[in-house]
Amino acid sequence: MKVLGLSGSLRRGSFNTAALRAAQELAPAGMTIETGEIGDLPLYNDDLRAGGYPPPVERLRSQLAAADAVLFVTPEYNYSVPGVLKNAIDWASRPPNQPFDGKPAAIMGASPGLLGTARAQYHLRQMLVFLNVFPINKPEVFITQANTKFDEAGRLTDEATRDHIRKLLQSLADWTTRLQRSAAGGSAA
Numbered sequence: 001m002k003v004l005g006l007s008g009s010l011r012r013g014s015f016n017t018a019a020l021r022a023a024q025e026l027a028p029a030g031m032t033i034e035t036g037e038i039g040d041l042p043l044y045n046d047d048l049r050a051g052g053y054p055p056p057v058e059r060l061r062s063q064l065a066a067a068d069a070v071l072f073v074t075p076e077y078n079y080s081v082p083g084v085l086k087n088a089i090d091w092a093s094r095p096p097n098q099p100f101d102g103k104p105a106a107i108m109g110a111s112p113g114l115l116g117t118a119r120a121q122y123h124l125r126q127m128l129v130f131l132n133v134f135p136i137n138k139p140e141v142f143i144t145q146a147n148t149k150f151d152e153a154g155r156l157t158d159e160a161t162r163d164h165i166r167k168l169l170q171s172l173a174d175w176t177t178r179l180q181r182s183a184a185g186g187s188a189a
């Protein structure tokens with residue numbers, strides 16, 4: 001099972017990118033999580049699309065198309081999703097063959113604050129409705145007080161959070177299998 005992980009932070013010491021690295025380490029057997037680069041995408045401009053998608057956008061769209069599922073790891077900026085992640089979503093959301101269509105997904109996020117990106121995650125869920133992405137509902141992974149949960153090297157050291165991420169990824173694996181079986185005409189159970 002191939003998962004594409006997208007971190008909404010471009011910062012070198014990002015807690016969210018560190019959480020994505022932790023997810024790569026904690027993925028269940030049979031799941032691999034590749035990281036999608038979004039820092040080199042131009043700002044969305046429909047004129048750029050007229051001559052074909054810019055190469056970094058093509059790369060992201062192909063990675064999404066090839067993925068069985070998507071893992072969003074979002075910071076919270078001003079109670080919402082950071083512009084860089086929204087920009088990537090906007091580029092990938094256009095025709096033809098909108099690559100998010102029908103994909104299973106999981107969401108998590110880290111913030112030094114007490115709500116752990118809850119508000120941003122709910123904005124992201126709203127966007128996923130239009131993209132026809134199917135995010136799992138539970139567990140919700142809100143990594144609060146992130147400044148206390150990673151070490152100097154950016155390793156997630158908080159055992160409870162590691163366990164939560166394990167459960168999120170297992171749930172994503174189960175959900176992805178269920179949707180794929182259902183799409184293939186098998187039982188959805």
Ligand SMILES: Cc1cc2nc3c(=O)[nH]c(=O)nc-3n(C[C@H](O)[C@H](O)[C@H](O)COP(=O)(O)O)c2cc1C
Nearest residue numbers: 009011014015016017075076077078079111112113
């Ligand atoms: C423009 C901006 C807006 C922010 N707004 C919020 C916010 O609404 N809620 C919150 O919990 N943290 C907010 N923060 C703090 C971020 O959670 C913090 O910078 C976090 O470390 C960003 O994620 P990263 O470590 O993955 O880069 C904001 C930070 C920036 C730069």
